[in-house]
Amino acid sequence: MGFWHTGYLEFHDNAGLDFAYRPQRLIYHCQHCGQHFDSMDDLRRHRFQSHPYTCPLLFVRGIELGATPFRVTRSAQPSDFVVELCTIATFNGTPREPREIPKLLAEVSHDKVKVELGNDGPPAVFELVFQIADEMHLKGVEASFLQFANRKLLTVRALEVFIQECRAFNTADAYWGGICDYLYGVLAKERAPDSSLPYDEYRERFNRAADALLDYDRSLAHLVRSLVAFHFNHFEDAALFAPPGQLHMASMRFEAVLKGISWDEAGTPARKPSNAPEDMLTDHETLRILRWTQLPLTELAAEAENIAALVKCDVPEFDRLKLNVLLAEAYAASRDAVHARKTARELIGNAKTAGWAERLIARLAGEEQNT
Ligand SMILES: [Zn+2]
Secondary structure, three states: OOOOOOEOOOOOOOOOOOOOOOOOOOEEEOOOOOOEEOOHHHHHHHHHHHOOOOOOEEEEOOEEOOOOOEEEOOOOOHHHEEEEOOOEEEEOOEEEOHHHHHHHHHOOOEEEEEEEEEOOOOOEEEEEEEEOOOHHHHHHHHHHHHHHHHOOOOOHHHHHHHHHHHOOOHHHHHHHHHHHHHHHHHHHHOOOOOOOOOOOHHHHHHHHHHHHOOOOOOHHHHHHHHHHHHHOOOHHHHHHHOOOOHHHHHHHHHHHHHOOOOOHHHOOOOOOOOOHHHHHHOOHHHHHHHHHHHOOHHHHHOOHHHHHHHHHOOOOHHHHHHHHHHHHHHHHHOOOHHHHHHHHHOOOOOOOOHHHHHHHHHHHHHHHHOO
16 A cells, blocks of 8 residues: 555646646655655655665655555656665666666666665665556546546446547556546445445555556546545545545545544535546545535534434445544534544544544533533
């Protein structure tokens, strides 16, 4: 799982996708502790001070490479590659000076490359798959996706038609492949009758999709990555990649509420209505969660029964966390302290929600004393 490691975001034309947007800022994540930094230098400084490992490292556009092959999908400059803690190197088996590696990597456009970096300790081996996508192919995938989304019907058959259309766009195959992986995941998660995947497979598909789309700097890729991050409750990352709208607002609100900001102060409802690509990519449970999360507390309170009914269903643990936060806030707002406390207690054991749950329970106790 590596999709939230970092994002070096730039704006590109988006082939008429109506959710084209400019991410707010460039951001670099530490994949070891999740902290964010505004520059690659700050990230690297933090990386060595806080996580002093001695293995050689290879970064691509701020992403620290691990054991999984990394797919490079946009043309790169030598400065996009950074080699650290390395005294000897090989490039596809040939010995090279470590300082030559970035330039050699930047010259590749369609190939698999193996880089071995060494120092006094055991060597580190990195695999990179270069497939620089043709702009026309990327736009072709997006145009096909837009048509697919406008038909507003997600079935295995409809997805196969989309795949058939995309086959011509071979330099962008990981792009449409990532989108399809994600949508097969949605079908499994929704237990679609024509899906042959087991239910639990959706997690693997979501992660695979986010990994495949890591280096695509396109709105559609950002949207999928944001939905995956939101599903796995990485709200800060979800907010970074989400276009303006319900998903962005919900990510911001969850992030803020869990940090201690009150529900109503933590966001105002998204004014922009959702759009066809976003609807097509959002599974039923997430859609309901997004809609509830837009509501001010007074309206959320009126939804307590509906939220409770969904919590009782067989929903993934990640969705259950969001639903229980919604439910506890709804109960608290409707002055049902008993149920609010009971719901909040279920989230005390989770590091992400413990602080919020304790604050809510303390607030309820305070309110009871005052009445
Ligand atoms: Zn860190």
